[in-house]
Amino acid sequence: MTPATKSFDVLAAYRQICERVAKAEHAAGRDPGSVTLVGAAKAQPIEGLRQLIDAGLAHVGENYWQDAAAHLPVDPAHRVAWHFIGPIQSNKTAAIAQHFDWVQSLDREKIAQRLSDQRPAGRPALNVLLQVNISQEDSKSGLRPDRVSAFATQVLDKPGLRLRGLMAIPAPGDSDAYPAMAALMNQLRALTPGVDTLSLGMSADLETAIAAGATMVRIGTALFGPRPQPSST
Numbered sequence: 595m596t597p598a599t600k601s602f603d604v605l606a607a608y609r610q611i612c613e614r615v616a617k618a619e620h621a622a623g624r625d626p627g628s629v630t631l632v633g634a635a636k637a638q639p640i641e642g643l644r645q646l647i648d649a650g651l652a653h654v655g656e657n658y659w660q661d662a663a664a665h666l667p668v669d670p671a672h673r674v675a676w677h678f679i680g681p682i683q684s685n686k687t688a689a690i691a692q693h694f695d696w697v698q699s700l701d702r703e704k705i706a707q708r709l710s711d712q713r714p715a716g717r718p719a720l721n722v723l724l725q726v727n728i729s730q731e732d733s734k735s736g737l738r739p740d741r742v743s744a745f746a747t748q749v750l751d752k753p754g755l756r757l758r759g760l761m762a763i764p765a766p767g768d769s770d771a772y773p774a775m776a777a778l779m780n781q782l783r784a785l786t787p788g789v790d791t792l793s794l795g796m797s798a799d800l801e802t803a804i805a806a807g808a809t810m811v812r813i814g815t816a817l818f819g820p821r822p823q824p825s826s827t
């Protein structure tokens with residue numbers, strides 16, 4: 595049927611995304627470089643990831659431990675900050691605490707405790723963001739917005755973790771989600787002034803997110819190309 599797709603030009607895509615981020619920063623009156631770009635590498639071939647890291651991509655996001663295990667060898671000198679952005683199973687916390695610099699998808703006390711306990715001695719505390727189910731979708735993980743402060747208080751007690759802020763994946767078309775996340779971020783700052791990171795915005799909504807105050811965007815398809823389908827060859 596369709597011929598094999600020509601390989602996606604990740605370097606051209608990277609330039610375009612950097613431009614989109616820069617424009618959005620400018621439009622929002624934000625400082626150039628104030629938004630961190632995380633490449634969401636889920637299930638992507640390692641070659642594109644290697645090219646992006648060589649080109650300067652400094653933050654990589656992973657949803658699944660199996661993908662991460664395949665991707666981590668691309669960065670033996672640990673030049674990149676690795677972010678875990680997917681649902682976390684208890685039996686993966688030790689590996690995540692060992693290999694990652696950030697966890698953006700924290701929404702359970704038990705997982706927070708395990709990550710804190712399992713963070714290797716001698717490494718800086720693991721940076722964490724609390725995931726908020728801001729569009730209150732039954733199918734999505736994340737905290738209810740009214741649970742954020744109570745959970746933040748628990749996380750602040752864990753010596754292996756450093757609370758940096760919030761993460762969310764708004765439902766498509768939920769324009770209220772962006773100001774709601776900005777408000778939650780202000781609420782969290784009132785509780786603990788050290789938080790500095792709002793991870794909001796993906797390929798389709800990064801401009802909206804940056805306008806609302808996102809300091810971190812997680813970009814998958816617009817950076818790596820369409821996600822590979824289960825192999826048919």
Ligand SMILES: *Cc1c(COP(=O)(O)O)cnc(C)c1O
Pocket residue numbers: 634636657679680763796797798812813814815816
């Ligand atoms: C896949 C994914 C992204 C990137 O989504 P795109 O729409 O492909 O840019 C960002 N964040 C999370 C948590 C994801 O799972």
